[in-house]
Amino acid sequence: MKKLMCHLVAGYPTMELSYQAAMGMVEGGASYLEVQFPFSDPTADGPRIQEACVQALEGGFTLQEGFQMVRNLSKTYPEVPIFLMSYASLVFRRGISWFLDQAKEAGVKGLIVPDLPFDQDEGYYEAAWERGLHPVSVIVPTMEANRLHQLQKLLESHGEEFVYVALRTGITGDPTNLSDENLTFLRSLKARGLKLLAGFGISTSAQVEALSPYVEAVVVGSYLVGIIRDAISTLKGSNLERGVSLKRAVNRAVSTLIQPD
C-alpha cells in the first residue's frame, strides 16, 4: 500500500490556486496533506519552496487566511489528515497556545515545526498534546543515538507515534539517492513502533515504491511545488479555468507517483 503525504505552500501561487492544488493532491490519491504556512526566512528549505514562500507572502498571505484554507480543506476532505508545517517565528509570535488553538479549531491533526526541537520547544510539545494535536519531531540520520533515545522516551510517555524522517542532511529539494543505509535506518525506526513520515528529495514513483514498506507515508514536497510552478506558467483563461487546469496537473503528478503509467 503506497501512501503519500503531499506538501504544498498555502498561498502559492495564490490562496485560491493553492486550494485547487490541494484538491488535486487529494483527488490524485494523497493520504495526508502537509500544508506549509510561508515564513519570510525559511532556513530549512531549498530554492523551490523558498520561492513559493516569497511569492505567497508577496501575495499577502496571512495566518488568518492560512487557517481558513485548512479549515475548508478539513471540512471538504475529513478523511485526509492535515499536518501544518511552519517555523517557530509564526508559531511563537502571538503565543503558542493561540496558534495551537487556531490549528485545532481548523481541523489540523498535527504540526511540523523544525526549529522548535523537542528540547528547546517553549512548551510547544506539551501544549500540542494537551489539545490532542500531534507535534511531529524531525529525525535525521546524523542524530546521536542517545538524543534519539531521549526523544523516543518523550514520545512514548505521551503515546506519540508520528515522526518526520529527513532521509539525508541538507535542505529540501535536492535529489536523494536512497541507499541501503536509509532503509536500514527506517526499518530500525519502524521497529520502535513509530509512524514514519519520510521525505526530502522524493520525486519518482520508484522512490515511493522503495520507501513504502517502511513508512506510514512518503512525503513529497519540492517536487510538487515544482509541478505547480511549471503548471502556472501555462495557465490560461478565467480564474475558474486556471484552477481546473492546475488541479488536473497536480492530480496527474500525484497519481503517477502512486500508480506509474
Place this chain on the structure above:
Amino acid sequence: MRVQPSADRLSKQEVGERQSPLRGFFGSFGGRYVAEVLRKPLDELEQAFLSIVPSKEFQAEYQEKLKSFVGRPTPLYYAENTTRRLGGGRLYIKLEGLAATGAHKINNALGQGLLARRMGKKRVIAETGAGQHGVAVAAVCAHLGIPCRVYMGEVDMMRQKPNVFWMERYGAEVVGVSSGSRTLKDAVNEALRDWASHPDDTFYILGSALGPAPYPDMVRTFQSIIGRETKEQLAALGLEPTALIACVGGGSNAIGFFSPYLYPEGWQAGQVEKSGQRAVGSSDTVNTQRHLSAFPSIGPRLIGVEAGGRGPGKGQHAARMSGEGKVGIVQGYKSRFLLDEDGQVLPTHSVSAGLDYPGIGPELAYLGDMGRIEFTTATDKEAIEAMDFFARTEGILFALESAHGGAAALRLLPSFSNEDVVVVNMSGRGDKDLFITARELDRERWKEFLQREVASLGDSL
C-alpha cells in the same frame, strides 16, 4: 567573586558557562532553535569552543596573530578638540577601525578561523552584509590557507561592490543570494543551508554575536579583546569610564566593547530570572524584568546605538530595542526582532549596511530588558553628520555604522560633567563607505568623477 580576565588571556569564565543555568541562554533569550540537522554540528562546535579556545596553545597562537596579523592593540585616542568644542565629559575614541581589514570583525574571524583549523575543517563559509565580516574572513582564510565561500545578498553586493572586489582578491568565492530581501538576513539563511548540507567538513564563521548557541558566547569571547584592552588603556591613564557608547547592529562590537563591564561584581550564574522561560511561549508573555540596578555598584553606563534610519515607521529603521522590536525566534535564536503581527520578519533600512538587520544579539537584548544597557538611535542623517564632524574636528574617519555611536556621543557629551570619561568605540573606519558618503555629501563632483572614469574605461577597451 567574578574573576576579571586580563587583556592578554581569556579566562575559563570568559569562554564558558556564564549568566544562565541553561547554557546558551541569557535569561530567556538565546538558545539553539534549529532544525535537527544542525544540532550535531552545533554540539560539536560548542565542545570544540569550550575545550580548545581556553587552551594555552590556542591562546598563544591567537594572541600572537592578534599582534602580528591584526595589528593590536588598537589605540585609545583622546578627542581633545571635540571635548573642548562641546564641553561636558571628556571624550575618548577606541580606534578599533585601525585593525587589519578596517574593522573589529577581524578579531572574531581570526578566532573562529583558528578554531576551524584546529577542528580539521576543510572549508569555511560566512555571511556578510556590508562586506566587512566577509573581507575579514576572506583575509583570515587566505592567511590560514583554508578555502572560503562568502554568502552576500544581491542588494548588498550592488551597494558594497568594493568589498566584493576585495574578498575576491583574498581568494574567497563570493556567492550572491537572490532569495528574500537579498540582504544580510538572507545571506545568513543561505549560510545555514550550506552548513546543513555540508556539516562534516565545513566551519561556519558567523560574524555577529547572534544565531544559535554557541555563537553568541563565542563571538563575544573573541570580541572581548576590545573591552579588555580599553579597560587597560584607561587604567594606564588613571581613568575609570563613566559611559561607553557603541553602535549596535547584531551587536558584536558592542558586546565585546562592553564585556568587562556587563555584570556587576557578585553576579552569579543562577540568578537569572526564569519566569516565562518554561511557560508556553509567546512574544508578549515573556518576562525578563529583573533589574541589575539592585546591585550597589553597577559600573559605567553602557549605551547601545541602533540605526534610526529615516525615522519611525515600518521598514524605515533597524531599531529593535528602542523601536518596535518584538520577542521572537528567528535564525536559531530567541531575541528581539522587527516582526509583523504574524511573525514575518519586517524589512529594515539603514544607510549603513552593517546595522541593517532585523534582529539583535540575545545577550544585548537581555541586558537591555534588564536595564543594564541603555538603547538609543541615531538617524542616517545624524550618522553622516557625525562622520563628517569627526573627520574635520579630529582627523578621524568613522565607518557609517560606528558613526551612529559617534552621533550619540556628540549628542550626550554636553550632559556629562568635565570629570566624566566617555568612550565611544569606532568599530570600523570609513574608507569603505566612499561610494555612499560621496553621493550624499559631494554629489555633483562625485558624479562627474564617475562619468569620467566610465568614459576612460571605454577608451581603453
